[in-house]
Amino acid sequence: MAPRKSWGFPRWGDYDAKGFEAATVRLCDRHGCEEKGDFPAPKSPNSKDRWYFCQKHAAEYNKNWNYFEGLTKEQKAQREAEEAAAASHSQSAQWGWAGSGDGSRSRAEMDALELFELDPDAEFTAVKLAYRKWAKDNHPDRHPGDREAEKRFQAGQAAYEILKRAEDMKVWKGPDGEQD
Numbered sequence: 001m002a003p004r005k006s007w008g009f010p011r012w013g014d015y016d017a018k019g020f021e022a023a024t025v026r027l028c029d030r031h032g033c034e035e036k037g038d039f040p041a042p043k044s045p046n047s048k049d050r051w052y053f054c055q056k057h058a059a060e061y062n063k064n065w066n067y068f069e070g071l072t073k074e075q076k077a078q079r080e081a082e083e084a085a086a087a088s089h090s091q092s093a094q095w096g097w098a099g100s101g102d103g104s105r106s107r108a109e110m111d112a113l114e115l116f117e118l119d120p121d122a123e124f125t126a127v128k129l130a131y132r133k134w135a136k137d138n139h140p141d142r143h144p145g146d147r148e149a150e151k152r153f154q155a156g157q158a159a160y161e162i163l164k165r166a167e168d169m170k171v172w173k174g175p176d177g178e179q180d
Helices: 055-062 073-090 107-115 124-138 147-169
Strands: 039-042 050-053
Touching: 039 055, 050 055, 107 147, 124 147
Parallel strands: none
Antiparallel strands: 039 050
């Protein structure tokens, strides 16, 4: 007789001991603590060895810890880069820029809006007006021979193109589900 499928509900099917093995949980390294230890802390300065504490004991252990003690500037920068690269997977891209707005703008769009001093949820008509004013103030013809003015103007053009492309890519569906 073939085993029945449980479809995600174990009590609906036959008990299969092979499918229900215990998960390995690391306990906090603090003596006497029975909490889950999933917060790493260095064992000694400049060591890659780690203790694993619960959140309460990790905070207590790290309260007065100087992670960069005894390192040169270059070593500190390298350590920071290594730590950032190791932790980069832990945060989703959409939460990286945070801030106000409805969460539908990319980092490039947010930077472009910041250049034109607009709110994250500004309408495209406001973007057009702000760009025209900004371009008029920063146009190279108003600042002849100024290389920085040329660079600022090009940055503004690129920012406007980013916002224009984002606006063009928006697909709005009305209440009846039809695309406008």
